[in-house]
Amino acid sequence: xxxKLLWVExxxxxxxxxxxxxxxxxxxxxxxxxxxxxxxxxxxxxELASVDRVHLIDSDQPGYRWYIRSIQMDxxxxxxxxxEPTEEMFVSDxxxx
Numbered sequence: 001x002x003x004k005l006l007w008v009e010x011x012x013x014x015x016x017x018x019x020x021x022x023x024x025x026x027x028x029x030x031x032x033x034x035x036x037x038x039x040x041x042x043x044x045x046x047e048l049a050s051v052d053r054v055h056l057i058d059s060d061q062p063g064y065r066w067y068i069r070s071i072q073m074d075x076x077x078x079x080x081x082x083x084e085p086t087e088e089m090f091v092s093d094x095x096x097x
Contacts, residue, residue, distance in 0.1 A: 001026035003037050005045070006064065006082040009073070017077070023086065032085055041068070041083060048081060056083060 009018040026040045038054045048054050056066040065084035072078050
């Protein structure tokens with residue numbers, strides 16, 4: 001299972017300043033569920049959890065599947081973290097079967 005985390009830095013106007021991607025790999029070869037993805041993100045990034053759980057909220061931003069959270073870096077800079085399963089996980093699943 002592969003999950004892509006997208007870290008998008010924006011100013012208070014919503015203009016994108018920078019972005020980066022991170023791919024998390026889980027051991028499971030099964031089709032990932034939302035619960036599997038939450039556990040994988042929490043394992044690699046416990047700081048993204050709130051009240052001991054990572055919350056995946058359907059994103060209202062085009063191009064992003066799930067919103068995780070936003071972190072204010074200073075008064076004019078926010079980092080928003082999104083998650084999405086990658087298509088690669090389905091290709092690798094079929095290769096291993």
